[in-house]
Amino acid sequence: MTITVLAVHLFLCVFDRLPFFRLLFSVLCHGVYSLNLKTFPFIQLTSLPFLASCVLVFADHFLWFNYFMQNHRPFMDIASFFGVCVWLIPFTYFISLSANDNALPLSDPNAADTIPSQQKKGLLKSLLGALGMKTQEPAIPTTHVTEDVSMSYMSTTPSVGMTSSVRSHYSASSRQVQNRKMA
Template sequence: MWILPLVGYIGSIVGFGFMTLAIASGLYYLSELVEEHTVVAKRFLSKLIYSIMVLQLLLCAVDRFPFWLTVLGIFSHFIYLGNMRRFPFVKLTDPLFLTSCGLVLINHYVWFKHFSHRQERAYQNYSYYDTPDIPSFTEIASYFGLCVWLVPFALFVSLSASDNILPTMGSEASSSSSASVGGGGSSGREKKGLAKALVDNIRGAIAGVGAVTGLKKPEDRL
């Protein structure tokens, strides 16, 4: 067969493109939703962090998850909780924010290594008459989704860079006075979520590449 594998490759590329667009649209919508309901989002994220910490304690006590890895996971969520003190604004150079980013990668690595070693040990001691006591792919994926990636992903969607904070009362007064004298002018830059800014930057980059290559006119919108 020659044509069918080619169709498979083309279909995979098209499917990946649609999936990427769907994820970008979802991030954009969630970011705007958080901007409109900041108080509700902060309350929801705080309760979510505490719930996951309790869930990790239950997994350690009942399912005998590793103690020190559980301590690392709870400590990581405690650090994530520190980002809520100035919600939804965050400094990208804030040590607490940078520590949170590092803990996300560390948690992913140590838990991936733990489940991999557990499967290797189970299959080494596996016999034909025994059923290996290992978590399924669905259980592992659910743990990573809920206990490792959910809170960092929610914070990424919800937090806004401090460079885009709305102007203070003093700056608003000065901008309004200058607007009344000059007959126009903007009141300042609006806040923008990290996910929303990322999507806008990617759209701008794609539009720039299209303009350079001649695929679209510079005045056309993406």
């Protein structure tokens, strides 16, 4: 994808006569973005290539924004240029970093267990951890249900540990289901 975007930069220089040095700066930005591929998908938020990429995406945006403010073009041309030549590669990296690593397909399902737990965290949790903020654990604990759920609803005897309002709700619901089946 980066090579395609670089080819678009070349075509824009040749056919649309966009400024050479601004296009060269964008090409250099894409070179810095590609340095993140060395350790991809495990990118350290404090590494020099990642921090440089964050700065350069804003610099590239404002460089081209100033150019298009001085040289008016149709809106769709400007929007297409920004979408493909300025934002596509950085946003693609950002979106792929925020994906859950365990959701990626692996040839060996046990390989996910060899990844250190520090690297299994998503981008947002890593960023909040770097800023010193604690992430919250899930509010609802999950449990494993071993019995057949449909049979537990049909039972008229209340389960151990259920409150009386929940028991009466499920007992009334199961009676209504049984009455509907009979009718």
